[in-house]
Amino acid sequence: MTLPLLLAAVAFAASASSAPLATTCDRTTLLAAADAYISAQASGSLANLSTIFSPNFTYVENNSPSPINTSILTTPLKLDHRRTTADTTLCATFTELISATGPKPYVIGTQIRHSPSSSPQSITLIDSVVSTTGSWLFNATSTLLHAQAEDWSSPLPLAKQTSRAALQATADAYLDMWSSATASEAVAWGEPCARLEGGAYTGQGKSTDSCKAGIPSNHNQAPNTHRRYVIDEEAGSASVLCLWEHMMMAADSHEFRLEGGKLRFIHTMTVCPGKVCKL
CATH class of the missing domain: 3.10.450.50 (Nuclear Transport Factor 2; Chain: A,)
Structure with a gap:
């Protein structure tokens, strides 16, 4: 195959x-x-x-x-x-x-x-x-x-858990931002929120920290495809593995943590097999 x-x-x-x-x-x-x-x-x-x-x-x-x-x-x-x-x-x-x-x-x-x-x-x-x-x-x-x-304690209290559909909706909307100008409107943005992208970290320990920092402004890029999901409502987690087409057809992992229906953490890994990743 x-x-x-x-x-x-x-x-x-x-x-x-x-x-x-x-x-x-x-x-x-x-x-x-x-x-x-x-x-x-x-x-x-x-x-x-x-x-x-x-x-x-x-x-x-x-x-x-x-x-x-x-x-x-x-x-x-x-x-x-x-x-x-x-x-x-x-x-x-x-x-x-x-x-x-x-x-x-x-x-x-x-x-x-x-x-x-x-x-x-x-x-x-x-x-x-x-x-x-x-x-x-x-x-x-x-x-x-x-x-x-970071505090990824699980299970979250019931009042802070997010539905399966909402977890996937935010994950998909976030990954759609590279190819859709309106996708960011469907992301359940929260504050504080920190993104761990490779070893780079957006969090500064402030209550106003946002994962909007560094999101794409060019929405005409190749999409993120072949998405595979693992969703855990108790942990507030949506894991997505995908093909990161706009970055050298890279293998990519994004995990999203939502608390009380709002985005709290994002962890990413991106691998360009046999090559050094670059945009």
């Missing part, structure tokens, strides 16, 4: 706007599988993780289908930060990993998808954006510093 067809298939399966699955997945099971993934990355061994792969398992790294036995997962990483969200509707998780103090720095965003019909719910897809030196605004030390200082 070609990359565009594969990404289209993955995006279709991952679409949070698709009809709900007949059987929702168990949060505990999803998080346990994510923990197995984290352990595999820390050890560089697939021995335990591979026992929960489905027969039709696929591995995708930076938007490219790849053999998992030569992937980043076979390189042990010193993990300085990890955080996982769970989507019980789409049977998926998103994990953010930061390795800033090992031999080579990495910041990784991984969506893991499960079969809702199997018992236990086996892994059908690991889909990772693996950023390192040369990726857009990459600085793992800065990323770690700011990520650790």
